[in-house]
Amino acid sequence: MKFTFTPTIALSIVLVSVMLGAGTATGVYSYKMGYEALKGVSQPDTNPTQKLASGKKASLNPQEFVPVKEKDILKKVNDYIKNQKNASSSKKAQKEASKGDKQSAVNPSDDQAASQNSQVAQKFPLQVEDQGVTLEIANAIEQGGSLFLDVALKNNGQKAVQFLYSFLEVKDSQGNALSATTDGLPAQLPPNGENFRGKIQIPGTSNLEGQQLSLRLTDYPAQKLQLSIANIPVVR
Template sequence: MKKSIKNDRTLLLTSILLFFMLAAGIMSGVLGFVSGHEALKGVTQPDIRPNNSKGGSQQNTNTKGLELIQEQEILASAKKQMGIDEPLKDAKQAKDAKKQAAEFEKAVKNDPKTGLPLAKLPIVKQDQGITMTVKSIVPNGNSLRLELTLSNHGSQPVNFGQGTISVTTDRAQNINATTAGLPSNLAANGRDVKVLLNIPKNMLDKVKSVSLQLTDVDKKLQLEAAGIPVGK
């Protein structure tokens, strides 16, 4: 009898405990819902529908599309950045360039002070079967361009290596000129090889003529063309 009463009390206490736990869970859930609801008051879903208002239409109207650049403009800009000269645009520019070259050629043929003729072009120099010819001198922007030819009529090729053509003024001053086309080896075939020499004009102040010196790697060849007129 006592054991039965004890079991009934245990069951009652367990039931009461479960009731309070259930009630506490329900109360926590209600309080959480109420708190969350209060916190989300005033929050709405963003409007993602297309804007058909007058203001929106005006904004879309003012939006610029993709602007295409003409190919000619791109090429012109690239050439300008690279320093490539554009061809003469008309016959007048070509005539002016020809006139400038003619005036320069006339000026270099005579000493500006004495009026006596300087060495005339072409200037041909030979040594050991190698021929160096100075064919022309023309203005080229801020420099003078000398066109030369080299030919080997000997029996052996000539090795110039990475050498350059030395330029000396009539005032015994060396000039840093730019050489283009000088071969490292000149074959013994008698063919003319074109070489261009650009001399800065700012190095020719009060200079009447220049001399060119060219030698091979072994210093056996000595080619020198003196008295090349460069004008005023």
């Protein structure tokens, strides 16, 4: 039997050769890509199954549960409450201190006024004596636009002295006469050395702040006594 090489057989051989070549090329290319992709991957140093096994062993021996004592819990709660109260008190004290500083910064005149009042208080009492009769000004207070003088009269002389307080003379620093009224002072001062206290009110002194007044009182009708006191301060 004679084999005949026909064009159909030749075409079949060519197709099979092409398919084999394409399959081989594809396999080689796929292997190369997989190799490149796994270059950064290495085998783990330890076996993961060993870790799982050791974990199971540890879980077989659990630690004993120890409950927290109630006393310890209450102590921690009390300590926390105390700390919160202390923090709150500290903040409140800081706010009050800050508020006080702001008020003193806003109203520095209050401190100045207090200092002036203290200096004025140190000037009293003011006192004058003539022929055994003593006139004393113990204090001066400004209220409602008027100056109130706390005064005392005492007679250590030999005879009684009469006063007419309409003759009381009060002047400001410029020598201007001011009106004045008395309260509680006797019209006749007996010679027994007793202190008779009263008040002298000088209205309209609100515009005389910082000035010094002078006061003069004489007896009536002889007008032989000269009870004069100067440098009486006027402050609010």
